[in-house]
Amino acid sequence: MTDPNTISPLDLETPEKPFLDANELVINMGPQHPATHGVLRVILRLDGEKVLGLECVIGYLHRGVEKIGEHRTYTMFNPYVDRMDYVAAVSNGLGYCETVEKLLNVEAPPRAQHVRVILTELNRIASHQLWLGTHALDIGAITPLFYTFRDREEILKIYEKYCGARLTTHAFRIGGLQYETYAGFEKEVKNFLDFFRPKIDEYEELLTTNRIWVERTKNVGAISAQDCIALGVTGPVLRASGVKWDLRKAQPYANYKNFDFEIPTGQNGDTYDRYLVRMAEMRQSVRIIEQAVGAIPEGPIMAKVPKVMKPAAGEVYHSIEAPKGELGYFIVSDGSTQPYRVRVRPPSFVNLQALDLMCRGQLVADVIAVIGTLDIVLGEVDR
Amino acid sequence: MIAKFKGMYGSGIVPLTYAGQNYMVADRSLIPEILQVLRNEEQFDYCVDITALHYPTREKQFDVIWVLYSFARNERIRVKTQILDGASLPSSVPIWAGANWLEREVFDMFGIRFDGHPDMKRILLPDGWKGHPLRKDYGILQQDNEWVQINLGIESGQ
Numbered sequence: 001m002t003d004p005n006t007i008s009p010l011d012l013e014t015p016e017k018p019f020l021d022a023n024e025l026v027i028n029m030g031p032q033h034p035a036t037h038g039v040l041r042v043i044l045r046l047d048g049e050k051v052l053g054l055e056c057v058i059g060y061l062h063r064g065v066e067k068i069g070e071h072r073t074y075t076m077f078n079p080y081v082d083r084m085d086y087v088a089a090v091s092n093g094l095g096y097c098e099t100v101e102k103l104l105n106v107e108a109p110p111r112a113q114h115v116r117v118i119l120t121e122l123n124r125i126a127s128h129q130l131w132l133g134t135h136a137l138d139i140g141a142i143t144p145l146f147y148t149f150r151d152r153e154e155i156l157k158i159y160e161k162y163c164g165a166r167l168t169t170h171a172f173r174i175g176g177l178q179y180e181t182y183a184g185f186e187k188e189v190k191n192f193l194d195f196f197r198p199k200i201d202e203y204e205e206l207l208t209t210n211r212i213w214v215e216r217t218k219n220v221g222a223i224s225a226q227d228c229i230a231l232g233v234t235g236p237v238l239r240a241s242g243v244k245w246d247l248r249k250a251q252p253y254a255n256y257k258n259f260d261f262e263i264p265t266g267q268n269g270d271t272y273d274r275y276l277v278r279m280a281e282m283r284q285s286v287r288i289i290e291q292a293v294g295a296i297p298e299g300p301i302m303a304k305v306p307k308v309m310k311p312a313a314g315e316v317y318h319s320i321e322a323p324k325g326e327l328g329y330f331i332v333s334d335g336s337t338q339p340y341r342v343r344v345r346p347p348s349f350v351n352l353q354a355l356d357l358m359c360r361g362q363l364v365a366d367v368i369a370v371i372g373t374l375d376i377v378l379g380e381v382d383r
Numbered sequence: 384m385i386a387k388f389k390g391m392y393g394s395g396i397v398p399l400t401y402a403g404q405n406y407m408v409a410d411r412s413l414i415p416e417i418l419q420v421l422r423n424e425e426q427f428d429y430c431v432d433i434t435a436l437h438y439p440t441r442e443k444q445f446d447v448i449w450v451l452y453s454f455a456r457n458e459r460i461r462v463k464t465q466i467l468d469g470a471s472l473p474s475s476v477p478i479w480a481g482a483n484w485l486e487r488e489v490f491d492m493f494g495i496r497f498d499g500h501p502d503m504k505r506i507l508l509p510d511g512w513k514g515h516p517l518r519k520d521y522g523i524l525q526q527d528n529e530w531v532q533i534n535l536g537i538e539s540g541q
Contacts, residue, residue, distance in 0.1 A: 059508060059509070067523055102402050231480050231481040243454070250457050315401060316402050317404065317461060326431065328450070341436050343432070
């Protein structure tokens with residue numbers, strides 16, 4: 001074999017010898033690709049099977065939510081936020097309601113806070129279930145999808161009974177809750193927990209030691225804690241890289257400080273660790289709901305809020321730990337009935353920026369795995 | 384924290400508080416330095432958000448806001464500056480890589496340019512679109528009809 005060092009520079013410059021491998025291939029993925037979880041277009045730069053880099057083209061679902069917010073009253077805008085991250089509508093509502101409450105200087109009563117925590121944590125489980133099912137399906141395991149959708153149904157049934165909607169729930173109101181819990185709510189939530197606890201083990205039995213799953217996820221799309229922070233990546237992706245940071249603990253909102261739970265973290269920041277972190281988060285959510293459901297305090301469910309909301313001129317930034325990361329709202333009031341500006345800081349949008357870095361050097365097939373593991377919802381990316 | 388900046392830069396900084404949240408309005412000329420200091424000396428290593436506000440009746444029409452967070456301090460800070468329509472700002476991508484898409488969104492929605500940004504182009508709206516929708520003079524039903532007709536082959540998007 002010729003030693004590459006002995007080849008004279010002249011040889012490298014001869015154009016008569018085309019190296020087919022050296023040709024970069026640019027291919028387009030999406031926006032209608034089923035594994036992009038919506039309408040995400042990715043332009044891939046490939047060297048054979050290896051990804052050299054990629055660019056995301058987004059905006060296909062842009063509906064101008066922030067512009068709409070400036071033309072609706074505070075109350076009217078509330079259901080719009082459900083349509084951003086439509087698999088975690090309850091979380092979006094919690095963030096929005098709490099931000100406006102801060103602006104109005106009111107606080108939801110303890111009973112409302114408690115029910116909010118229960119519904120939001122159920123939502124976290126539902127969101128992670130949907131992520132697990134679709135992520136596993138993308139990688140080629142079809143069974144988890146049936147399992148998770150079957151079990152998610154139980155959560156949606158609770159939502160439907162509570163507020164009439166399954167997906168875009170509009171469960172919370174500014175100042176508390178619109179609806180009192182229905183008769184048997186606590187019992188049904190408890191039943192769900194008893195039903196769901198062994199189901200997490202079932203999911204894990206299917207995947208955690210499954211050889212194909214491990215091969216497809218271990219050391220795939222790894223990202224370091226340093227890169228996560230530089231890119232502003234939050235949520236399970238950040239935690240899987242080893243950063244023990246969760247807004248429920250770092251800057252507690254609602255009444256999360258009353259509950260005992262842990263922040264699961266990973267070490268390698270790869271797809272497998274993110275899978276483990278989200279599985280552990282579902283268990284922690286179960287733990288929070290367990291504590292909350294037995295101790296819902298009596299009392300009113302709405303704080304005293306004016307019928308016509310006119311917060312004094314000012315601005316508030318408030319954020320919550322949504323299932324996907326830090327979901328922030330920056331609302332500016334000019335003293336009128338409509339917000340002067342509603343800015344949404346969507347976790348999916350910021351996390352998606354890391355896709356390029358995470359996919360570099362990986363195989364084309366791994367791009368699918370990485371998109372899945374980022375857990376993006378395009379409704380939230382594009383707003 | 385903000386008091387410290389006030390001590391350092393004097394009249395260039397206006398400290399404000401609303402609903403228990405402290406923020407500061409800094410002079411445009413101080414922005415590059417303040418952002419550097421916040422990142423490198425005060426450990427604000429996470430750029431949470433960059434956004435803007437439009438006040439069409441004001442002389443300096445735009446407010447640009449940086450929301451920063453420090454993991455070490457568990458503290459959030461908001462820096463605000465006012466700029467004229469058409470004025471640009473230095474990009475903070477060299478400071479926080481995550482500022483990339485956030486600045487592109489500000490450009491897309493408000494038309495504010497960030498100098499030194501590696502890829503200053505629209506992000507949510509199509510490249511050829513005219514107008515910046517989050518400006519107050521852009522109507523809620525307004526669209527770039529020309530773009531819609533050429534690219535979608537329909538009379539109007541409404």
